[in-house]
Structure formats: C-alpha cells, structure tokens
Amino acid sequence: TTALCNLDSIPLFTETSRVCYPPVDDTSDLLYRHETDNSPWTESPYCTYSRSSGIIEKFCIYSSSIFNQNAGISIIATPEAAASLADAVRNPLPAWRNEDHLARRGQLTSEQEANLPYKTVSMAGKGKGVIATRHIAQFDPIMVSFPAMVVDDEFFTREQRNQPVDSRGLFQRALLQLEDQERFLSLATTGRGHGVHIVEDIIRTNAFGLTVLGREMKGLYPEIARLNHGCDPNAFPQYKSRDMSMTAVATRDIQPGEEITISYLPMGLPTRHRLRSLENWGFNCSCTLCSSAPEVLEVSDRRRDRLAHVYRAIRQPTITYEDLVQLTGELLQLVHSERLEPRFSEYFHLAAGLLFQFRDYHRALELTELSLKYSETFSDPEGAFCAGLRKDITFLKELLRDDDLDK
Numbered sequence: 001t002t003a004l005c006n007l008d009s010i011p012l013f014t015e016t017s018r019v020c021y022p023p024v025d026d027t028s029d030l031l032y033r034h035e036t037d038n039s040p041w042t043e044s045p046y047c048t049y050s051r052s053s054g055i056i057e058k059f060c061i062y063s064s065s066i067f068n069q070n071a072g073i074s075i076i077a078t079p080e081a082a083a084s085l086a087d088a089v090r091n092p093l094p095a096w097r098n099e100d101h102l103a104r105r106g107q108l109t110s111e112q113e114a115n116l117p118y119k120t121v122s123m124a125g126k127g128k129g130v131i132a133t134r135h136i137a138q139f140d141p142i143m144v145s146f147p148a149m150v151v152d153d154e155f156f157t158r159e160q161r162n163q164p165v166d167s168r169g170l171f172q173r174a175l176l177q178l179e180d181q182e183r184f185l186s187l188a189t190t191g192r193g194h195g196v197h198i199v200e201d202i203i204r205t206n207a208f209g210l211t212v213l214g215r216e217m218k219g220l221y222p223e224i225a226r227l228n229h230g231c232d233p234n235a236f237p238q239y240k241s242r243d244m245s246m247t248a249v250a251t252r253d254i255q256p257g258e259e260i261t262i263s264y265l266p267m268g269l270p271t272r273h274r275l276r277s278l279e280n281w282g283f284n285c286s287c288t289l290c291s292s293a294p295e296v297l298e299v300s301d302r303r304r305d306r307l308a309h310v311y312r313a314i315r316q317p318t319i320t321y322e323d324l325v326q327l328t329g330e331l332l333q334l335v336h337s338e339r340l341e342p343r344f345s346e347y348f349h350l351a352a353g354l355l356f357q358f359r360d361y362h363r364a365l366e367l368t369e370l371s372l373k374y375s376e377t378f379s380d381p382e383g384a385f386c387a388g389l390r391k392d393i394t395f396l397k398e399l400l401r402d403d404d405l406d407k
C-alpha cells in the first residue's frame with residue numbers, strides 16, 4: 001500500500017524513487033500502515049491534542065534514532081506533516097559533507113577532517129563561530145546539515161494563549177528520544193526567562209523557519225547553527241525538501257581565515273530595521289556592514305530603500321513598457337551591488353512575467369533563466385518554484401521558436 005504523495009515540493013524526474021507514507025498516529029491500526037511497524041520511526045508516535053483558532057488538532061512526536069548516521073531526529077507535527085517528511089527521514093542522501101558531528105565523535109579520519117573547508121572555533125564576543133580553512137568558491141556548498149528537531153510553531157510560547165498545550169512535556173520527550181542529545185544541548189541559548197524550556201530556547205536561538213504542508217515549523221540544524229549572523233553574509237542556507245538537508249552555500253568567494261556568516265534576517269533590510277529585528281537574539285550588531293563608516297551605510301541603505309521602491313513601482317498596473325525595462329535593469333543592478341541574489345532573484349521572475357505581458361519574450365526568457373540559476377543554487381532545486389521556472393523557460397523557448405518560424 002503506497003499512499004499518494006502529499007508533498008510540498010513537486011518531485012521531477014525522481015518521482016518514481018519516492019515512497020509516500022500514510023499518516024500514522026498513536027491509534028493507527030497496524031493493518032493500514034505502510035509496513036507492519038512504525039517505519040521510518042523507531043519509536044511509537046506519542047500524541048496530544050491542541051486547540052488552535054478554535055480547531056482541535058492532533059500532534060505527535062515522531063523520532064528516528066538511526067536518522068543521519070545515528071544522530072537521530074525528533075519531529076513534533078501533525079500526522080500528515082510527519083508523513084510528508086517520512087521519505088526524507090528514511091532516505092537522506094549521502095551526507096557527503098555532513099561530517100562535522102562525526103568529527104566530534106571521533107568518527108572521521110584525519111584526512112577527512114583536514115578536507116573540511118571550515119572549522120568551528122571560539123570567537124571573541126560571539127561564542128562559537130565558523131571560519132573557512134581554505135578558499136571557497138562562490139556558489140560552492142560549504143557544509144550540509146540534517147535536522148535534529150523539527151517542531152510545529154504551534155508549540156512555542158505565545159503571549160495571550162488561552163489554552164496552553166503541554167509544550168514543556170513534549171519538548172522534554174522529543175529531547176529524550178533524540179539519540180545524540182549532546183549535539184542539541186551544546187548549542188547556544190538566549191536565556192528567555194523562567195518557564196521557557198531549554199529545548200524551546202535552543203530552537204528559538206538557532207532554528208530556521210520551514211513550511212511543511214502549509215504549516216509553519218522550525219527546523220534545528222546543529223552544524224549550520226554555529227554560523228553567526230552577518231548583515232552582508234558570505235553564505236546562504238539552502239533547504240532541500242527531498243532529504244530535509246540544509247546546505248550553507250557560498251554567496252561569494254571566501255578566503256581562508258574569513259568567518260562564514262549567514263543573515264538571520266531577511267536579506268536586504270536597511271540598517272534601522274536590521275538593528276530592531278536583531279534584538280530577538282540579544283546581541284549588538286557588530287557585523288562588517290553595521291560597523292562600516294556612516295557614508296558607506298548611507299549608500300547601502302539608500303540602495304535598499306530604492307530596491308523596495310523599484311519593486312513596488314514595477315508592479316503598478318499603469319506601468320509603461322519603457323519604464324518596466326528601465327526599472328528591471330535598475331532592479332538587477334541594485335540586487336547585484338548589494339549582493340542580494342539569494343533572496344531577490346525570485347523578483348527577476350516577477351519582472352519576467354510583466355515583460356511577458358508586453359510580449360517581450362526575449363527579455364522574459366533572459367530573466368527567467370537568471371532567476372532559475374540563482375533559485376537552483378540558493379533554494380530548493382526540486383521545489384515548486386524551480387519547477388515552475390523550468391516550465392516557463394520551455395514555454396518561452398517554444399514561443400520564440402514559433403515566432404522565428406513565422407518570420
């Protein structure tokens with residue numbers, strides 16, 4: 001019994017190799033399960049109910065102790081969301097560079113260890129951090145990490161929650177069911193006061209937001225979590241739904257000894273917004289950009305404000321073709337000067353769609369191809385967005401060919 005795939009991403013050529021799992025919970029009849037055990041979970045799901053916006057929903061803890069070379073994983077999610085992650089839990093792709101936690105356990109040869117392009121070190125005023133040990137080229141993957149925990153946002157402390165669920169109990173159980181607890185517990189905390197469970201503190205300080213079956217979740221990737229924040233970062237985290245991996249990809253060339261950083265905030269915010277948003281992590285921003293000379297900051301802020309303006313302007317329904325071409329050129333330049341391709345390349349596709357409406361298929365194709373280049377490097381290459389871009393490219397190429405034949 002293979003269930004219909006119910007995944008966020010659109011599997012392309014790889015579709016046939018995917019097995020999809022039906023949702024299981026604490027009451028599932030074994031007969032209806034995919035297999036006669038809880039596979040890929042190594043513990044029986046432990047379930048609870050939560051009332052959110054008047055709807056009562058079931059959430060369970062799903063754990064696999066063998067995931068990621070026995071580092072383990074615990075997931076707190078609805079049975080449907082967990083089922084959509086099950087294939088990734090069963091078959092993570094070869095962790096060709098996921099060697100950091102193995103190094104810590106003495107499972108790497110010294111040659112393998114010497115081959116890592118980075119090392120984790122103590123850094124003044126920042127706790128730990130990661131520095132490059134050799135030259136890393138732009139667009140190269142730096143490190144790959146698999147999650148130790150994935151938790152539905154429903155379980156985090158919120159003000160004004162009428163009926164709090166027993167998040168603490170669930171967090172505790174999720175932790176205890178984790179094979180390598182030290183990998184999790186050694187991470188940075190922010191100390192959020194009484195009542196906040198250590199698991200919640202660690203997740204809030206270190207995790208990434210993920211969307212699984214339309215639900216907002218947090219994914220904790222212990223190796224990537226050692227990367228400190230930079231406002232002009234040299235790396236970007238790329239999530240792949242196929243195996244739930246997070247890869248830090250170099251956004252530019254990185255020199256040996258340079259710290260590897262990612263942005264904790266959406267890239268492209270001007271200084272005033274950055275400083276406010278960073279308060280959540282409880283540190284003063286001392287990154288290269290924030291500590292630049294006022295003139296440098298001003299130029300960067302002006303470009304970022306202008307980028308927001310251009311983005312709004314190209315979406316005005318009354319825009320003329322000439323203005324659209326001019327503003328699209330400016331958009332590309334601004335994104336490039338501020339090195340914001342990882343986040344803003346999807347806007348290239350937006351501009352492409354508008355140019356398409358003016359029947360400028362050549363420019364539309366150019367921009368869609370550019371958008372795909374960056375999206376494949378920095379977002380999920382098997383995700384719905386990249387799949388849509390590829391379809392658009394094929395379509396535009398056919399249109400242009402037909403146009404040529406007509407001439």
Ligand SMILES: C[S@@+](CC[C@H](N)C(=O)[O-])C[C@H]1O[C@@H](n2cnc3c(N)ncnc32)[C@H](O)[C@@H]1O
Pocket residue numbers: 125126127128129187188189190205206225226227228229230281282283284285286287
């Ligand atoms: C995801 S962790 C990064 C790794 C962390 N430094 C560690 O020792 O594990 C986030 C925490 O690191 C520290 N941090 C990250 N970026 C920083 C920065 N640019 N300056 C100072 N502290 C920073 C803050 O304490 C923050 O709460």
